[in-house]
Amino acid sequence: MANTWTPLPSLLHMKVVTSFVPLENVGAEGAKSLSKHFKSLYPGDECYIFEKYGENWGRAYFVSNPVPSDFSTTSLATHKLAENRVVVGIVPLQILRTIKEIPFGKTDKNSILEISDLMSNDLLNSVPSILHTEMINQSVEECRDVKNDKSLPAFPSDPAKITSLMEDISISLASLMAHAYMLYSSGEFSLFEKLVEIHDRLDDISLSLTNSLLTQNEINSVRREAISLLNSVPKLLSLKRTRVVGHDAVIAREDSTGRLFQLNGVEDTMSPITIAHSQVLSALSPNYPVSQQNITFEPSKSSRLARVPPSHILVDFKAVTGSSNILPKGYNGMTAYMFLRSSRKILTESFAISIKPGQNFELDNISAALFENIPAAEVDGGKIYLVAILTENVITNSSGSSSVSQLSEIRSGIAAGVSDISRIFSRKKGSLESGEAHQFQIKMFSSFRSPEDSNGIYTLNNGWGELVDRIITGSSKGVAINPRAEKLVLSIKEFKSESLVPQILESNVGDAAISAIRTMVYDPNLPLYERLYVKVEKVNTTAVLPKTSYVTVVLTTTNEELQFSKGGNLPGSADWKFLSVSPMEHVSETVQISGFNTRASTESSDYMVFKVYVNNEYYGQGKMNLRRGNRIPEYPKGTTLSIVGPRENIVGTLEFTSDYVGKYYNIDPALQYMLNWRALHQSSLEVGEKALITALGNFNKLPLASLVKFFPELLFDLTEMLRDSSSAKLDRLSTATFESLVHFLDIVLARQDQYFYLFDDFMQKHISNVSHVGPQLVSVMNLIFSRAGKEWSHVGRALCRISPLIVRLAVAATSKDSFTFKKNCSLLLSSITQFLSLRNDNLVADQVLVLEDLEKWLESLRRFYDDQALMKISIQWLQAVDMHGLGKQEDDSANPLAVKKHVLWRKLLLTKLIVARRLLYSWMIHSKDCQLTLINGCIRWALEVLYGEKDFDAIRLANGILVSVCSTFSGQSPIYHDNRGELHRGIARLLPLVGKLFLRLSSSRCIEKLVVPKRSFTQLFPCEYPFPELIIDSVVDAEKFSEVLIELAVVLVIFTRIAKSVSGSKGFEKIFADSKQDELFNSDTSTFVSSLSAKDIKVLLHSAHTLCQGKFFPSQKWISLHSLFVECSITVVELIQPIVLKEYCQVDEVSLDVDLLNKFIELCLKISFAGPSSIDSLPDVSQNACKNIAGDIRTRVVEALRSVWDSLSEEASHETESRFQIKKVGGKQSNFIVGKYSIIVDLMSFCLQSHPGCQELGVQMLWSMIVNEWVTSGDLFEIERACISGLYESLHSGFHRVHGKSSFTLKMKSTVRIDPEDDAFGSINNLLKTIFNFLDVLDELESVPIGDEFDDDRTFHNLNISGYLMQVNRPELLHSFINEMYDTNMEKGQFVQAALSLELLANTYDWDTEVMLPPCDEPEFPAQTCFERKDALYRMMASNFVRGKSLEQAAVVYQNLLRAYENFSYDLKGLAFCHSQLAAVYESLDKTDRLVPTFFKVMFIGFGFPKSIRGREFIYEGLPFEHITSIHDRLSRLYPGTRIVSREQEAQAMLEQTPFGKFMHVKTVTPHHSDEKSIGMVSAGANIANRELNVFVSSKRLPGATGISDLWTEETSYETLLGFPTLMNRSEVKSSETVKISPIENAIRSLSAKNESLLNVERNGLLCLKNPGSNSDSQFQDLSRELSGTVDSPVNGGVGQYRVFFASEHADDDAEKARLIRSKFNIMVVLLGRCLWLHGELVPSSLKASHDALVDMYKKNFAEEIVELKVSIASNAHGNYSDRESRVPHHHDSASIISGRASHHTGSMSFLNSNKNTALTWRPTGL
Secondary structure, three states: OOOOEEEEEEEEEEEEOOOEOOOOOOHHHHHHHHOOOOOOEOOOOEEEEEEEEOOOEEEEEEEEOOOHHHHHOOOOOOOOOOOOEEEEEEEEHHHEEEEEEEOOOOOOOOOHHHHHHHHHHHOOOOOOEHHHHHHHOOOHHHHHHHHHHHHOOOOOOOOOOOOOHHHHHHHHHHHHHHHHHHHHHOOOHHHHHHHHHHHHHHHHHHHHHHOOOOOHHHHHHHHHHHHHHHHHHHHHHOOOOOOOOOOOOEOOEOOOOOOEOOOOOOOOOOHHHHHHHHHHHHHHOOOOOOOOOOOOOOOOOOOOOOOOOOEEEEEEEEEEEOOOOOOOOOEEEEEEEEEEEOOOOEOEOEEEEEEOOOOOOOHHHOOEEEEEEEOHHHHHHOOOEEEEEEEEEEEOOOOOOOOOOEOOEEEEEEEEEEEEOHHHOOOOOOOOOOOOOEEEEEEEEEEOOOHHHHOOOOOOOOOHHHHHHHHHHOOOOOEEOEOOEOEEEEEEEEEEOOOHHHHHHHOOOOOOOEEEEOEOOOOOOOOOOOEEEEEEEEEEEOOOOOOOOOEEEEEEEOOOOOEEEOEOOOOOEOOEEOOOEOOOOOOOEEEEEEOOOOOOOOOOEEEEEEEEEEOOEEEEEEEEEEEEOOEOOOOOOOEEEEEEOOOOOEEEEEEEEEEEEOOOOOOOHHHHHHHOHHHHOOOOOOOOHHHHHHHHHHHOOOOHHHHHHOHHHHHHHHHHHHHHHHHOOOHHHHHHHHHHHHHHHHHHHHOOHHHHHHHHHHHHHOHHHOOOOHHHHHHHHHHHHHOOOOOOOHHHHHHHHHHHHHHHHHHHOOOOOOHHHHHHHHHHHHHHHHHHHOOOOOOHHHHHHHHHOHHHHHHHHOOOOOHHHHHHHHHHHHHHOOOOOOOOOOOOOOOHHHHHHHHHHHHHHHHHHHHHHHHOOOHHHHOOOOHHHHHHHHHHHHHHHHHOOOOHHHHHHHHHHHHHHHHHHOOOOOOOOOOOOHHHHHHHOOHHHHHHHHHHHOOHHHHHHHOEEEOEEEOOOOOOOOOOEEEOOOOOOOEEEOHHHHHHHHHHHHHHHHHHHHHHHHOHHHHHHHHHHOOOOOOOOOOOOOOOOHHHHHHHHHHHHHHHHOOOOOOOOEHHHHHHHHHHHHHHHHHHHHHHHHHHHOOOOOOOOHHHHHHHHHHHHHHHOOOOOOOOOOOHHHHHHHHHHHOOHHHHHHHHHHHHHHHOOEEOOHHHHHHHOOOEEOHHHHHHOOOOOOOHHHHHHHHOOOOHHHHHHHHHHHHHHHHHHHHHHOOOHHHHHHHHHHHHHHHHOOOOOOOOHHHHHHHHHHHOEOOOOOOOHHHHHHHHHHHHHHHHHHHHHHHOOOOHHHHHHHHHHHHHHHHHHHHOOOHHHHHHHHHHHHHHHHHHOOHHHHHHHHHHHHOOOOOOOOOEEOOEOOOOEOOEEHHHHHHHHHHHHHHHHHHOOOHHHHHHHHHHHHHHHHHHHOOHHHHHHHHHHHHHHHHHHHHOOOOOEEEEEEEEEOOOOOOOOOOOEEEEEEEEOOOHHHHHHHHHHHOOOOEEOOOHHHHHHHHHOOOOOOEEEEEEEEEOOOHHHHOOOOHHHHHHHOOOEEEEEEEEEOOOOOOHHHOOEEEEEEEEEEEEOOOOOEEEEEEEEEEEEOHHHHHHHHHHHHHHHHHHHHHHHHHHHHOOOOOHHHHHHHHHHHHHHHHOOOHHHHHHHHHHHHHHHHOOOOHHHHHHHHHHHHHHHHHHHHHHHHHHHHOOHHHHHHHHHHHHHHHHHOHHHHHHHOOOOOOOOOOOHHHHHHOOOOOOOHHHHHHOOOOOOOOOOOOOOOOHHHHOOOOOOOO
16 A cells, blocks of 8 residues: 555645755656656745655645746736646655644635546436536546546645735735836836835834744834835836736735734624725825824824923934044134024024033033923014024133233134924824924035125125024025035934923933923023023124134123023033124124022113123223113114223123023013002902903003013912902903903914913812802803804903813812802803804804813713713703804805805804714713713704705714714624614614715716825714815825715625624614614614615615726725625625615515616626636635625625525526526526616626626526526527626626636536527527627637737737627617727828728618717717718718728729619719719829838747737738838737847747747738739739738748759748728738749749839830920939849849740640740740830930940840731830831730730731721720
């Protein structure tokens, strides 16, 4: 047993780990012998072992990866990848590694094994199948082959199941490699390089994950990167010139694990949202999911009046570029300053880095800078720049000491640079990711001034001080590169924190790792820090200083406690040296003065002293007040200080500004009054009421900066004032106080979100000190809102902006048991409900604000109200907002004011929807008292939008509400447990309504509006409005999709899955039965249907069909989303199937709803061959993605379709059953066979599925239809018509038949059972043959690669298809195709091909004058008779033939048209038209010098060519006089990479064993003309010869010839399928024949050619004789040349050498040929004589001697023939034309002589005749 082949119980899937090359080093014969059993295997190849021989050998299927040579075969067919090679062979087991075992099972692709099984089944039936009948006629050998093949198990065709990201990457790497090779072979090198980069990175990730080399955080990071890379591959492949099916599909994967998404049963109802979301982002977003990770479907709370953490910017040095070798004399260190600024002002203090002389500059030793609390107003107001300035210290005094009169050291600027870092702030639109470090560069520049910069009043260059401004504005004036400092590379990160900065500030000493840098504005969040910023602009001197001078300003104060500092991280100094600049140059440097004593005497003063030095020498000084008591003066821009010199004279001026930042100085009097109001009016509030109201008015005018400094104090004082005024019943003061409170909170908080923390801090730290002022606050609010309908002012608008704050303050400032507060609050809430219901254009903006803050109101009121009461309040507020704003879209053509109002009303409605969705994620949904009420309300609000006018944005928000509602009670972790299923059934009952809306929005008009190319997109189910836009990846072409339709489709998916989860297999029947006891939705049966009408079912079917089609998104690319929708479609079918079976199938014929059943059946069929269902052509990863989401769709289709189809049938009669072996046939099924409701078109695609169940059911359905049609009508034409049409439709639908064609053919043949003797056998057998043959034609067309170079092949196959379409009476399809072909040829200027296209169309009509034809759009014709249609086409054909210079074809067309007029209509005008056109064509033929095209035979060899041309020979029509090198060049450009084979023998050898690559052999051929075509005619003969050319010859001289007497040649003739001219300028060679030509036959051909040439020159000469001015010189030269070459004796003996064959006249074998050659020789002599006569008539006087010499030579060389033929030549060169005409030579039987059939014994011939009439009885052609 060990020495025999033993079958294995299962397939062993194994991989080759060691090379096995048995075919090497064994010689050609040995390799050929071994190759029958052994193959060379290499590591990576796979094997499927099915037999073993002992323990060492196995027989297996070998699966080899494509090798580079395989990709040369796909270099043109780039719509297909090179496939793995699968062969059977023997392999040693020791080179293999086992992967897994695979159980034996039948493959989807039927094999010969199945044929034998089916044959054996036929033995059990009395009526044979078509297959059995065919097999009986096969040979014994074929039957033996069938039997022997049973030993081979089926090759496993199912793709490997992908369960992890690693398996996904592994399969994708192999696919990437194949794509890379293919792209390289097709020359797309840029795309090739990108794929190689992705392949390498994925390979690295695979190794890291496989070998556990990463931490958990790194694993998560690389998983996201791997997903991003896998997503980028199909995006790049979509840029290819052609599409590879399935490989440009973007697949959705789980962000966290990278696994393919999977739907886990019908209970998994909410995963579709995540799948759709991931699909859209994967396909459109760049670098997803590395970026775009934080998108969520849970809406965030309103950002209004919310505490926003301040932004801090951390800047760290990464690299510095510059030269440190260039140092000035006296260099004493340098300092770098870095700060933030806007386009208008500096925002922060400077971060300084000091570098001492000789100190090593190391980046690691430099601390990072944290710019804290960047003002939000500045971030929102414009761009933010990071500025870097580099300065240096230079010693100017060798002594190194400074004095009042002289400086020892100065500071000068080196370079400055700017970088726009606006995108680092997350508040900005399109910002970079917050919390992540991002690199920025600062390019450094220096400032210089040229002499012209100082001229004129206005200048663009004011020197160093304005260098940064010039860089920001992009000016190049005075900007230069300094090699000392070129570039800084910085890492910048945004932080958002409130606790981070104080900690850093406390540690901001010494060499801290991070230095905190303050802003230059007052920040209440930071410790108190009094300071003054002084900025020196420039110094103007009265004296004109030399240009080489430099000016320095030193600033000191009279107060020694004050310190100067520029860097926030540097210690202060007693004075400050500003940068030295040249005269008139701006300084523009700011320094900080700090150390102010807040308790300083109110009487004391401090001063600033500005000392000016020129070239280090004291020049003068100026003094300015710094502090006077509690005031620090702020000097505005343009402030000028006089500089007084040593002699007390004014020597110049200094321009400077100053800004105070602090709290305790410069307090406004109105603010001071408010802070001290109680002390001022402690005695009597009534007495001071008027003064307080005035003070409040002044308070309302204070700027924001003043209010912020004393926020808690002011808020406390205002609440106390309100309490006291209310207690004292001072209504005016109380109202004024409340208005000031509202204004105060509005200015500080509502309009500046950066200070909202002040209110929070107050509520935490100071609210306990506030009196119980809550009832008063609520009462005044109620008063304002209750009067809104009559009176509304700025106070009400401001109150709407800060109402949640007032409520929060009122609640906190009220005792918990306050009855008054609750009473006032109830009144307030009712007033607001009434306020929200008002329809007043002036209120709508404020209504939006109040409604948006509903959550904040509820949060505050929870202290006094229970959940149910708050839920009621919420419902009332939201219900108060009606649908008034729905559909009020912006209209550019409308009045701007009206547009603004519409936008506001619409915004109110959208706000309602957003707030409703927020409530679904708030604390309310977790409260049992609120859940059902809230869910019910949200559903109804969403449905109101869906019911109403079209408003796409509102619909999207309503979609979000619906999916949020579903997530509360359905899915994996519901919040509300719908134990009774009431909510589930309610949602299911909404399906018809949602389906109607989906159909309304997916109508063709809406599709055109919604599904448009986009460069940006929005998140699905957005949570805010306006919807944030996301930018589409630049790699992706502008995709066409609609977010609103995708969302609605997902809603349908969720609703359908919810319905399925509560109905099981009973569908809507169970839902409606169980819902009878439901209380929640039964009151509204118009919305929540209680039964399905026929209309509802049709809506659901139509919706499912639209989902399946996927026209609203790129369904072929977004395959995960499409799978989701297709799965929904089949679920819809399953839900309604029980009702369809019960209520629509079991009815009589009269009540049968054929339309509904047709839609049901057609939907089932279409679902089966939708992309995610018919996945056989998809790559492995795509197949897994579809299966994970949609499952086995086709099995579910078969189950649903079979039950309905069987219920429509009837029991077959006994005769029918015994005749066709079918039990059920006909009945109601007859409605769906032919006619309006025929399903055969879709049934054909269903039958061609590779799924066994689909094929089995489809074949049964088709067979029952055939039987029913035959029994009913006895004719199968309509069935044939529908089948051919269905197959044709499948061609254009993109459905791939290759996997199911052979199995369908086999299944059909085995199912169809009919006796060959039956009278129906012929018709049925012919029908099947037609179907199978048409399938072959379609497959041939599909095998033609994509590309313009294969247009001819496609045209050929399309014409073949058109023939089938015409047979089944589908002319409209043929017309459309021909019209497209006609238009294409007309655009290219190919008029002959355009005419031939029309000829195809004309041949489909008869010359019938009675039959009327309907109008035709392609091409456009009116309603007319057949005759008129064909007449019009013929006229168009002839016109195009004339335009294309194909006059012969035009003449034929007019002749045919002429016969049609004569035989059918006798239209006199038509006859006249034809005759006139024929006359014009004949005249053109007579005058036109024809250019004959050159013809070439082309042979295509090699696997690089597609099957449509591989191994075939074609005749190509070239250009006139085209050389073979020209056709080589043209074909090489058409088929890149082709190698020309020059030797025909080599080409023939290559045909026998097809090589890889592309090879081509080209040779010239000539048309073969029959002699009969030119009897007695020259021009006409040539024209006739140009018609219907279908035989071409090629000759070659055989070796060994010494002369014409032994000259043997070999001639090959090629007959083409079509005659030239053709549509494609080529025709395939049908047959070829090679013969040897004897010397005498060669001589006959040579003389015939010579005679034809003489006839041509004679004809042209006679034309010149008739028309002396028509190119006479050229024709005369041609005549002279022809005569000289024939009459004169040239080398090799001339034409006289043919006399050698005359001696064979008496031989038996060649006698007839010898007589023929003598006849042709005699004709030549006659023609020479006539041509000499003509030559004498045309010869000029100067060449008369030459002519006479020719005559003499003629008489000498042909003396014997001249005497025998009695040829006479007369010459007269000076006679008139009439004399010439009278002397035209003729012969009484010249036609016979010229034709070559006259014997040389012809009677006397005289070429002179005195009778003019006789002389004119014959004229050469053309005269």
